[in-house]
Amino acid sequence: MDDHHEMWSKLGMNLENHDALLEVLPPLYGDIFLGQEGRPAGMAYFDSFFGEIHGARIRELVEHREAGGFVVGSFCTYVPEELVLAAGGICVSLCAGADFATDEVEKDLPANLCSLIKSAYGFKIGGVCPYIEASDLVVGETTCDGKKKYYEILGKQVPMYVMELPQMKGPRDRVLWRGEVEAFARRLEEMGERRITEESLRKAMGTVNAKRRALQRLSSLRASDPPVISGRDALLISQIAFLDDTARFTSNLETLCDELEQRVAAGETVGTPAHPRVMLSGCPMAIPNWKVPQIIETSGATIVAEEMCTGERYFRDLTDEKAGTLDAMLDAVADRYLQIDCAVFTPNAERCENILQMVRDRQVDGVVYYALKYCDPFTIEAGSVRSELEGAGVPMLYLETDYSEGDAGQLSTRV
């Protein structure tokens, strides 16, 4: 591993805090990922990406900026990454997934706020997220109350742009959102000092759709019984999808999928048919928030799907590539992102429909509903999801938790 301290220092990071973080992550990763039996060889690429997640990948971002490009950091699947690519930028998601600098965080944010938001702020004020330090613009969205109001605080510390996501999906909302997509495109053009053209947007749409198709392919391969890849590995791949170079990621994921197809044919699997097939549903899991998957898969079950933003919600829908004009392409982008079925929408019946569909497609024995404490949209919507699942005869275990490890024993018992 190259020494990246000079780069981190130039980015304005807190080296002492960051070194401490880097000491904790590899052993945690080793315990959860590297010790798995019968792991596909193609996971080596993702292991190596993780090994340089704050190093070589950040260097690429820095070099991209030095070459005249720009970097956009985001927190959410609603930020249209095609537009960022088309304008000459790189889109990455920002750090969260572990508690950091909590005492400092709680000076500015309420203690009773979801871990994801507190964590994101902790990584920023602790100076340990190279992705935010390497970003020219941080793009937020008005999904939930917590993030919406948090961005006002974050906006005092970084260049911030907030997209307004509507709360329903009617014709008036489509008009609002289409306007937001266009305004975001204009903002990116200013940053990139170039126009988004039909050509550049078509290319970007193809690149991002290819990533989604590769993720869909992986997702379909998990329908095999017993599964050919662990839920932890599949989650890791989804998490890396938000950070890696899009084309390189896609290529490596396709290679892995080729291997997995061979494993299916050869009957090489992880787990046994006796292992219950579990679907995770609910809030996103950012790196290194692997607590619940680790508990589930070391309790004798295998996770075969993630109905979450770090999962199916990120890649279920493609952007329609048939559009002929720039306007029609922006329509397609707006439509694609407005299909995402986050619990912040009301009503949100399509989420339950999608969940039932996934349960059938993947032969799911039970759903673990993962809710971050204090997340009103996902905690409240759990009731509708439970009703639908019970109606379909599928049991649901509701886990409300945060990023602390204090409840691991209790969660383990419940699982």
Add this chain to the structure above:
Amino acid sequence: MDDHHEMWSKLGMNLENHDALLEVLPPLYGDIFLGQEGRPAGMAYFDSFFGEIHGARIRELVEHREAGGFVVGSFCTYVPEELVLAAGGICVSLCAGADFATDEVEKDLPANLCSLIKSAYGFKIGGVCPYIEASDLVVGETTCDGKKKYYEILGKQVPMYVMELPQMKGPRDRVLWRGEVEAFARRLEEMGERRITEESLRKAMGTVNAKRRALQRLSSLRASDPPVISGRDALLISQIAFLDDTARFTSNLETLCDELEQRVAAGETVGTPAHPRVMLSGCPMAIPNWKVPQIIETSGATIVAEEMCTGERYFRDLTDEKAGTLDAMLDAVADRYLQIDCAVFTPNAERCENILQMVRDRQVDGVVYYALKYCDPFTIEAGSVRSELEGAGVPMLYLETDYSEGDAGQLSTRV
């Protein structure tokens, strides 16, 4: 007091629960309101309204329905009451403000949800809110995540209509909101089986503006030093403004204001100049949520303003009555409601500006920021409000609480 049991029974209420509630309220009211020294005579009207808050006032709603009218129940200052009046309806706010049936509530809603929402649901499933039982339609709004998702659950039990409030105040939001106002008007016309006309809307706008002007007059009278009315009484009046017949309320409030003017002239006051002048700021306080005002005013301070929905936020802005056409009137209604500075908006700088203006106008010595636990918009925005107030040399006390009485001693000590 007439016996209203037959009416309550016909409304489908739970008489046993409701009788228990009615035993608790009068002594609480007596302790907090009736024992105050030097109380204005004009408060007698509001005391008598409170005495029949679940009785005579509900009978009026029932009679209005029997005569072919309809009743709309709401939870929020964003629901345009002019439109309800213009369509031949009565607009009332629904019960909240005390914990009820909490065990039952927490089967459908997360425990970590703001008291206001849990309370509203408790009143519904406990069968103790005659206002919701007498409503032909319950109108919600997409203000905060908690209410937005709660309305999905409530909508399974009552006829529900949700208005989409945008989250920003730009031109695209104005278009969305104007469309929502128009759609709501159409829905009301269906209910009332009559068109909203220029004439009926002009009259309704005048009626509601008159109420706001009377509340503004009361608010201005509280600038006197020492104050001529207690904060508890002023809050009670604001709370009753959401329930009473608009014209009768206005007339009685004007009478009270006449008396208060005479008291100012005669030097009759509540409190003494030595009492600190406190402003309440933050979340709404629904009847009978008088815990914090009672603690403040029995600790030697006087409340001289409420920067909350049960207060200034409800009546600060008038609807422009100059509009000549129905379309222009609907524009005026949309514009008026979009001015409200609830913390759900981002950014929301005008709230800080309004707070500073109120501090100056009322010669406020200190602000008590009242946040309901788990209310992300108001808890997070507290930081900006504190910065602005500290910059102006005004101390702010942050109280985060719920509807339990368990923390009364601790709050009292902090106040």
